[in-house]
Amino acid sequence: MGKYTPMMEQYLGIKEQYKDCILLYRLGDFYEMFFEDALTASKVLEIALTGRDCGQEERAPMCGVPFHAVDNYISRLIENGYKVAICEQLEDPSAAKGIVKRDVVRVITPGTIIDQNMLDEKSNNYLACIYVDKGFGLSYVDISTGDLYVTENISLSDFSVSNENKYSLLKEEISKINPSEVISNTVTENDFIDSMITTVNVPSYAECKAIILKHFNVISLDSFGMSDNNNAVYSLALLINYLNQTQKTSLEHINKLHFYNMGEYLYLDSSTRKNLELIETVRGKKGQGTLYNVLDYTQTAMGGRLLKKWIEEPLKNLNNINNRLDAVEELYNNVMISNNIKESLKSIYDIERLISRIVYGNCNGRDLNALKQSVYGLPDLKIEISELSSQLFKNIYERLDTLNDIYELIDNSIVEEPPIAIKEGGIIKSGYNSELDEIREITIHGKNWISELQSKEREETGIKNLKIGYTKIFGYYLEVTKSYLNLVPDYYIRKQTLANCERYVTPELKEMEAKILNADELMIKLEYELFLKIRQQIKEQVNRIQETAYNIAVVDVLNSLSIAAVKNNYTRPSMNSKGYIKIIEGRHPVIEKIMKNEIFVPNDTxxxxxxxxxxxxxxxxxxxxxxxxxxxxxIALLSHIGSFIPAKEAEICVLDKIFTRVGASDDLSQGQSTFMVEMSEVSNILNNATENSLLILDEIGRGTSTYDGLSIAWSVVEYITKKIKAKTLFATHYHELSELESKLKSVKNYRILIKETDDKIIFLRKIAEGSVDRSYGIQVANLAGLPGDVIARAKEILTQLDESDINKPFAKKKKDRITDNFQVSLFNEDRIENSKNKEYKELTDSIKNIDINNVTPVKAFTLLNELIDKARHI
Known part of the structure; x- marks a missing residue:
């Protein structure tokens, strides 16, 4: 077997260092892929597979993509789960001796994307690092914005963690941030992660600490609050090290560290986020049907991303919550200022990702102009904010840098419509640099001279159609068609013969050509150098620009919440630390938004x-x-993020956690049935809820037999009320549980009101005190359209089951039970007078006091149900 060609030897040497990547190897105007990479890429990208001589008997499989369209192809490779290594030519091929030097300049992975076309503008794209050793450390970064977060152990003292599931807290945090890629020191217990995982080697603690100190250019970790957080140090160092190895460029925009404790935020597990459909619907769809969609009136990509973070990380600090509410209320009450802020924000591009591209060095003149346009309206925005007096807006006003110097720099230097390429000239304004202006004058003068020479030669020679042209290979020339060759003067020097014409040069034309071409080359080179200097000047202000971008995002989110409040008729909640929730005429924010022809029925709580x-x-x-x-x-969650709420009024206590268990599905990949999933979720809630938590539990125990399910539901209610003492809403079909109201003093019964007519039911959507003593499954089945024969047979079977008293262990004695046919003789005066119980008289008095002329239909049904309930309990 012969040796590989020198070029292929170079390729294989580079590929050896990036075995886990698709290597895009630059050859002229194309990025080529060879061998296994070519076989893979040709299928994924649906491009032709060819071959190339490589020094072996068989040609190497090869495929390629044009360099100017490479981003689209990279995007498709990343979407299909591949990493991509970009191998560039490091020297001018025309000046190279032997093989052109090449090397990888960047590795692109799902978590290290910065190209806007590959990103959702209102979503973060996180790369996460997990370090596991007894406890765990977690760090994650969005390199397209520079946002970096670190935590450790996530307040283990607040949670119960079994040996079998010691990664449950980590799992929940990973679920919340939803990273595109994860690196870790181990994958043993990380099967819960859907993202791409890369296992990395771990340096010593001293080396990890040195990596962090060097990156942030500090002498101690104390300023980050990380001095004693070993797992966090390991995690962060591994993350920074991975970025240095893959990005191979400046990471100056990743200059701030947010070290946090999960206890700072209201805890929401993955089931709760899913069931409440905060960012995605239960079917995984974004947009309509989510809380985010209801609240999102943000005008900037930065604001959209921050709003998502606020929704997923509600506050627990009462003062911070009220500061947000104060700011939203101020905008709510000043619609004109709110509208002016909205208009100012419309012209602002994604400053966070613009500055990241500037730091990376892959921005162009259009990106700088986008930054200039974004900065242009900041003085007006600041004036609007100056009219607001809430503490948050006062702080923002003081910190909001209008970046006037950045605007002037770009405005003075970059043309209004620059080309996409930055190495072909035409990007720098006249008047910005005197040297460039002089060179540009030479090229303009030279081209004018060429035009004048053409007119002069036509007149002197009599060749009417003589013209002066230019090609990169032959330079400038005089072109004469064959019909005028007899008029060509002796001092013309033949340069090229074509089918219908001859091309000539003159000493005078050659001399000017040298001046023009040299000036053109100098001008393009100088423009590129000036652009790099301008970019560097802006790059040096990265901290200022990022701070401004964050303040803009906060203003955008606060204004978005105020607009949502105005449009949806929300009110400000009153926050308390007294442990109670009181809601008057509360509504579901998402459902009422998507209802078209119905009026949402509000309810109290x-x-x-x-x-x-x-x-x-x-x-x-x-x-x-x-x-x-x-x-x-x-409504509780909205209050904690600092939003107004869909209610007439409300008082909301500060919660530590919200848990929901609503519905369930099989997880067959983990060998879990519907009931097993349900019990796992309930177990998580019972182990981690506190007396300051809010629990939403729906139909506990329905996945098994009636006796088993009812027993479990009964026991869960007792456990919560006696041991956890959390605030709980517990929906059930087991109406036998209503007996617990008399057994447990902290339990209250409520029912959903319905109207029964001719064996059919109408849902009134109203909550009232009391309970139902039977199910309505057959009526609901009838509404769903089951065949009449099925409904009729179901009624027969139900009658037989009722007679067998299937639920006898949990039923009252028949002599103490009131059947559905029981009717109180309300107006039997003798019975009232002779009764030792005053309840009969109270019941009739309640009826006599009803003002029938001032009772709405819904209120009438409510009153009727209340009266029936009182009668049944006499």
Whole structure:
């Protein structure tokens, strides 16, 4: 077997260092791929597979893509889970001796994308690093914006972590940040991560510490609050090291570290985020149907990303929550200022990602002009903010840098419509640099001279169609068609013969050509050098620009929340630390938004940490139990992010966690049935909830037999009320659980009101005190359109089951039970007078006091149900 060609030897040597990547090897105007990379890429990219002589008997498989369109191809490779190494020519091929020097200048992975065309503008793209050793450290970064976060162990003292699932907290945090890529010192227990995982070697602690200190150019970790956080140090160092190895360029925009503790935020596990449909619907779709979509009136990409972060990380600090609410309220009450701010924000591009590209060195003149346009409106924005007096806006006003110097620098230097390329000239304004102006004058004068020479030669020679042209190979020439060759003067020097003409030069033309071409080359070179200096000047102000970008994002989010409040008729919640939630006429923010032809029926809620900790809610399917419970959770969550809420009024206590268990599905990949998933979720809640938590539990125990399910539900209610003492909304079909109201003083019964007519039901969507004593499954099935024969047979079977008293262990004695046919004789005066119980008289008095002329239909049904409930309990 012969040796490989020198070029292929170079390729294989570079490929050896990047075995896990698709290597894009620059050859002229193309990026080529060879061998296995070519076989893979040709299928993924759907491009032709060819071959190239490589010094072996068989040609090397090869495919390639044009350099000017490479971003689209890289994007497709990344989307299909591949890493891409970009190998560039490091010297001018015309000046190279032997093989052109080449090397990898950057490795692109799912977590290190900076190209805007490959990113969702209102979503972060995180690269995460997990370090596991007894505890764990977690760091994650969006290199397109420079955002960097680090945490460690995530407040283990606040949670119960079993040996079997010691990574549950890490799993939840990873689920929240949803990274595109993860690196780790181990993959043993990381099967829960859907992202691409890369295992990395771990340097010593001293080396890790040195990596961090060098990157941030500091002498101590104390300023970050990380001095004693070993796992965090390992995680952050591995992350920075990975970035240095893959990006091979400046990371100056990653200059701030946010070291946080999960205890700072209201805890939401992955099930809760999914069930409440905060960012995505339960079907994984973004947009309509999510809380984010309801609140998103942001005008900038930066604001959109920050709004998502606020939704996923609600605050727990009462003062910070009220500061946000104060700011939103001020904009809510000043619609004109809010509209002016909105208009100012519309002209602002994604400054965070613009400055990142500037730092990376892959921006062009259009990017700088986008930054200039973004900066242009900042003085007006600052004037609008100066009219606001809430503390948050005062702070923003003081910190908001209008970046006038950045605007002037770009405005003075970059032409209004620069080309995309930065090495072909035409990018720097006249008047910015005197040397460039002189060279440019030479080229302009020279080209004018050429035009004048053409006119002069036509007149002197009599060759009417003589013209002067130019090609890169032959330079300037005089072109004469063959019909005029007899008029060509002797001093013309033949340069090229074509089919229908001859091309000539003159000593005078050659001399001017040298001046013009030299000036053109000098001008392009100088423009490129000036552009790099301008870029460097802006790069040196990265901290200022990033700070301004963040303040703009905060203003955008606060204004978005105020616009949502105005458009959706929200009100400001009153936050308290007294442990109770009181909501008057609360509504579901998402459902009421997507309802078109119906009016959303509001409901009240009261729950506290004393006598009213748990509400047991009964009622048929589709009546609105889940919607009601979700809306309470969403109203509480909105309050904690500093948003107004869909309610007439509300008082919301500060919570530490919100848990929801609504619906379940199989997880067959993990060998878990629907019921197993349900029990796992309940277990997580019971192990981690506290008396300051809000629990939303829907149909616990439905995945197994009636007796088993009812037993589990009963026991869960007792455990929560007696041991955890969390505020809980508990929806169930087991109406037997309503007996717990008399057994547990902190339990209250509620039901969803319905209207029954001719064996059919109408959902009133209203919550009222009391409970239902039977299910309505057959009626709901009828509404769903089951065949009449099926419905009729179901009724027969139900009658037989009722007679067998299937739920006897949990039923009252028949002599103490009131059947559906029981009717109180309300107006039997003798019975009232002879009764030792005053309840009959109170019942009739309630009826007599009803003002029938001032009762709405919905209120009438409510009153009727209340009266029936009182009668049944006499």
């Amino acid at each position: 009261y729950i506290d940490n004393k006598e009213h900790r748990m509400s047991i809610i009964t009622g048929p399917n589709m009546a609105g139990k889940s919607t009601y419970m979700r809306q309470v959770a969403l």
